[in-house]
Amino acid sequence: MTEAPRDPGGDPQPAIELRHVSKTFGEGDGAVHAVDDVSLTVRRGEIFGVIGYSGAGKSTLVRLINALETVTSGEVVVDGQVITGLPERRVREVRSRIGMVFQQFNLLSSRTVAGNVAYPLKVAGWSREKRAARVAELLAFVGLADKAKAYPRQLSGGQKQRVGIARALAAQPTILLADEATSALDPETTREVLALLRRVNAELGITIVVITHEMEVVRSTCHRVAVMEHGKVVETGDVYDVFSAPSADAAQRFVGTALHDRPSRETLARLRERHPGRLVTVGVREGASTGTDLFRLLREHDVDGSVVYGGISEVGERPFGSLTVELDAPEDRVAPFLAALAAHADVVDLGTAAHPLDDPRVARLAADLGGRS
Amino acid sequence: MNGDWELLWPKLVESxxxxxxxxxxxxxxxxxxGLALGIALYVTRRGNLLENRWVFGVLNVLVNIVRPIPFIIFVTLLGPVTLQVVGTTLGTEAFIFPLSVMTAFGTSRIVEQNLVGIDPGVVEAARAMGASSWRIITTVLVPEALAPLILGYTFLFIAVLDMSAIAGIIGGGGLGNFAIVYGYQRYNWGVVVVTVLVIIAIVQVAQLLGNWLARKALHR
Structure with missing residues (x-):
């Protein structure tokens, strides 16, 4: 995966721009504000995630980008062209430059795999020879060259989605919209399909908008993310920044669902039974050599420490996570050790079994989840 | 009996x-x-490709008015129109006109019902690829619903065969008329039985053919 352009001034023309876009269904009291004054910019060449619970308006939002839905107010700009208010014929041209992948794949059951991939090329008026060559090329790209003559019914979910991706790429779009593309797939197949999307982005340079309700998809695949709730974007930013410092409540809840490195209250209670000593959680961040620092400081302060919980994974290709450590030493050595460690990393003191302290982040998440159910 | 069949046989073949x-x-x-009318009903429905409340409303009411009319009455009701179109209100040719009209209305509902079963996601996918409404109708809607449409048309074939039996009321021919005139009215039950057997045979062949074609269209 290549680095996404992180410099906002690097590319003068964004791939997609939404300017104060709203979409309302119905009228009067029954009106539903599916998308409510959303402004956001998707940069050329990045994988942009839109995450939200069902009903947050993310599927409507993505359909505004290729004008499957028309905006109630605001403006949608694709590749520098304002598409809002374009006549149907022109809108169809814009759509043919934007590929779309669906949760339920939406393959034509009456056509073979090759027929499905060729369909957008027929729409775009490609000749038979060019179509055949392009279909072969795409099926090889997604690893389904041997399935060209199969019908969708004969394929597994993962294979169907790969056909869906090949079909979406057929007419050489500059933008790919993936609407819950992995939500109907099992975890293993999800990883395969996400890897394919990352390849599409890296090898073909296609800008991808990923709609999802799974933070894990954002963590592993996206460069930037917008968190949606009740039709509004409540937080936008670099995936790493949103993970390390989520500010909106919804963003914190989503981050909590994808990261399991910090012990939950229940886990912490069990940890304390097994490890009655002093527990601290040490955050691991990009740049900070927390792991090395932790063990060096343990040595320097003559404190015994054992890792009892935690995990470090990659967020936007950068290390992220935390380690929970049980410290075994007299208080007069632990205190200066913690002070020294706090200078290098984000440290949360969980106290001892006799004098427990809460992780404010975990406590807040638990309270939020309790309030939601 | 044998002598009868020497005369009746050519009549049966003709019928x-x-x-x-x-x-x-x-x-x-x-x-x-009916295919065109059924597609029009489907695409103008609420939330569909060419949603149009007025067109759908008018077509829907029209179909609902025509379909419940008993066919035997419909044939006579349509008489003046048949006279304009065919030039006569008597005979097999004159009967074909009301038969076709009623077939169209009956077909429209069957086509509409089969199209409603199509996954709207497939239509959305085609729209997302920039396909026009006409292209979606001809290359997505009809092919995706082909198997149930074939079974629908098989059903219609049998329904039309059934309706055609009353052609005799305006002097038309056919197997129904043959059974009535040469069988029922002459107390010759053998003729009725033979005619019914012929009709059953036609229906069997049609259904077998329809099932076979539908299975081919399903790609299973």
Whole structure:
């Protein structure tokens, strides 16, 4: 995966721009504000995630980008062209430059795999020879060259989605919209399909908008993310920044669902039974050599420490996570050790079994989840 | 009995031909018009491709008015129109006209019902690829619903065969008329039984053919 352009001034023309876009269904009291004054910019060449619970308006939002839905107010700009208010014929041209992948794949059951991939090329008026060559090329790209003559019914979910991706790429779009593309797939197949999307982005340079309700998809695949709730974007930013410092409540809840490195209250209670000593959680961040620092400081302060919980994974290709450590030493050595460690990393003191302290982040998440159910 | 059949046999063959003529012309013309009408009903429905409350409302009411009219009455009701179109209100040719019209209305509902079963996601995918409404109708809607449409048309074939049996009321021929005139009215039950057997055979062949084609269209 290549680095996404992180410099906002690097590319003068964004791939997609939404300017104060709203979409309302119905009228009067029954009106539903599916998308409510959303402004956001998707940069050329990045994988942009839109995450939200069902009903947050993310599927409507993505359909505004290729004008499957028309905006109630605001403006949608694709590749520098304002598409809002374009006549149907022109809108169809814009759509043919934007590929779309669906949760339920939406393959034509009456056509073979090759027929499905060729369909957008027929729409775009490609000749038979060019179509055949392009279909072969795409099926090889997604690893389904041997399935060209199969019908969708004969394929597994993962294979169907790969056909869906090949079909979406057929007419050489500059933008790919993936609407819950992995939500109907099992975890293993999800990883395969996400890897394919990352390849599409890296090898073909296609800008991808990923709609999802799974933070894990954002963590592993996206460069930037917008968190949606009740039709509004409540937080936008670099995936790493949103993970390390989520500010909106919804963003914190989503981050909590994808990261399991910090012990939950229940886990912490069990940890304390097994490890009655002093527990601290040490955050691991990009740049900070927390792991090395932790063990060096343990040595320097003559404190015994054992890792009892935690995990470090990659967020936007950068290390992220935390380690929970049980410290075994007299208080007069632990205190200066913690002070020294706090200078290098984000440290949360969980106290001892006799004098427990809460992780404010975990406590807040638990309270939020309790309030939601 | 044998002497009877020497005379009746050519009549039966002729009637068989008339029935095939009536049914095939009605299915071709009425079936095609019904396909168009059914597609129009489907695409103008709320939330569909060419949503149009007025067009859908008018077509829907029209179909609902025509379909419940008993066919035997419909044939006589349509008489003045038949006279304008065919030039006569009597005979097999004159009967084909109301038969085709009723076939069209009957077909429209069957087509509409089969199209409603299509996954709207497939239509959305085609729209997302920039396909026009006309292209979606011809390359997505009809092919995706082909198997149930084939079974629907098989059902219609049998329904049209059934309707064609009353051609005799305006002097038309066909197997129904043959059974009434040479069987029922002459107390010759053998003729009725033979005619019924011929009709059953036609229906069996049609259903077998329809099932076979539908299975091919399903790609299973």
């Amino acid at each position: 068989f031909g008339q029935t095939l003529q009536m049914v095939s012309v009605a299915l071709l013309t009425g079936g095609l018009a």
